[in-house]
Amino acid sequence: MDTWWLYRGTGIPLDPVERDRRWPAPPPWRSYAGHPPDEPTAPARDDTAARVLGPPGTPRTPDPEEVARVNTALRLRRPLLVGGDPGVGKSALAHRIARELGLGPVLRWPVTGGSTLVEGLYTETAPGTVRLGPLGTALLPRRLPRVVLVDDLDRGGFDLPDELLAVLDDGEFTVPGLLGSGSATVHTCEPGGTAALRDGLVRCRELPVVVATTGGERELPPAFLRACVRLELPPLTREGLAELARSRFPAVDEDVLDPLLDRAGREPASPRQLLDALHLVATGALAAIRERDGEGSAALDTLWSWAAMEGS
Template identity: 40%
Template sequence: MSAQEQTALNGWHVFHGTGREPAVPPRLPAPPPWRRFRGGPAQPPPPDDPDGALRRLGPGEVTPRLSADETDTVNAALLLRRPLLITGPPGVGKSTLAYVISRELGLGRVLEWNIVSRTTLRDGLYEHDAMGRAQAIAAWQAGLRSSAPARIEETPEGATSGADDKTAVTLQARQLPPPLGDFIALGPLGTALLPYDRPRVLLVDELDKSDIDLPNDLLHVLENGSYDVPELVRDAAEEARVHTSDPGGQAVVRGGRVECREFPVVVITSNGERQFPAAFRRRCLPLEMRTPTREQLLALVEGHLGARPRGTEDLVDLFVQRVQSGGTHSLDQLLNAVQMTTAGGFQADGDGRKLVEMLLRDLAKGR
């Protein structure tokens, strides 16, 4: 069924799982009244990341792997401005869905927050380089002590000349301490909550690996779409220009508070290694992803490699057989095996067969 036919049947859908880059980004549905935010000042549109999308999705069209019910869930999350909690075995493409959504809706670069056992909420919000700022202030103070006072000549009318005006401005700037914002860097979550006119896509990868408190710590931020940077709240300046998670990106923060204008598209992945608190699950829409079918795997290989090399069907059948036998396997393993067997001069029989077996090994066995 084409995207146009799907739109006719489901007029409220803006996402169809095609992953095609739109000529004109579609207009997102209005949020419900309880999910509207008024953050400012508005930030410029985020940069694109075509290379990152290419690595995740391949050069061809994306293979649809979502059923009608699952597509409904994604669109419901977009409409309600609620996070998606995606579960499923490792390697089935849970994190890839964030890139499909971003490219299909024209939402720019995906912000990735990779979770480990030591990750805290502040790691995702912002980082303050207190040591770097202390060193910069010490260097600034030393520069003030070593510089001699400047003498500015006055004109007969009592006004400084143009050259002296520039000298005065330079000296005044030199006398100011290093701005605090130079030492604040927003994390992926903190950047996603900046006041953009269109939502950012935030991938929170493998939340089940986090400390037990992190899901509960996320509740307030996900509910209110805002957070404070205490260092900036205490600072005398009304606004600060800080660094963001985008390469070379900066943003203006007023009063030390960040509030979104459009709640980000939050994609949270979990391998099912733990159960999340009920209060956290209540704020998310659940989506379980399953291993793609044989036809979807063949199309996935063709989409990534731009062709279906000879012998692909045999490798896909072997991969499906191993998955069905209860092993833990990743789609990356299949792509690696197909790429290897199509390399010039490689023979998949004999010793080459051992390499294919290694590439498609059961990841649950630890080797």
């Protein structure tokens, strides 16, 4: 049964040969026919993942519920809807899936109140000149899927989730301005990326891995909720915060980390505030405060206040 767990939640990349051997076939009702002569390739370098997750090989204790839900979504080719408080790692999950499974950099679509489905699919920058959006780029036919992060989906219009679901059900879309044009080259959403379309049709071979995040600003449509595998990420525990801190600052002094964890537990604070405080320590801020104000817990209180997020 260990082979069922393709995603393990450790953050450690899976061997590509092992991944390909174990990659699950889709359900028959989620099989698609896209098959280009030249498969578009994902950029090899992923600077965003390093910024979000830390360097490759950074250890992480997997959460069993997260691992189960992600693997269910992968095998059923269903969107993964991720909720939770700010800072618990909703967006980071998309990057971790992509890193572990070697699926290339995450294609991020940040949703706002004015977002439309079309902007996620493509924009026409000039007559006959098309740039695919994050979702449109992910729907290009590939042997392995790309990961799309639909960030803050609940901030979009009421119909956007159902429109997104319809495109994923179809596995394709058409760029109207390229209808009847024969073969045309379009830009993808990645720097320097291009793809060849015939008659403006984008048709996937593998559905993208869609990770949609929600901050609970409003309830999403029932049909969309039913179609998703849902995951609610809990607030980070003290142990989780300590693991996050050590992953970014492996040389941190426990005499500094422990009291900062105490402060994070006493008041509402995002993991970002803890990391910012530790970065200030690493740059010498704590030593400077102690030199100015003296030793004692007051120095850490000052440092913690400097790292506080506005409005927190």
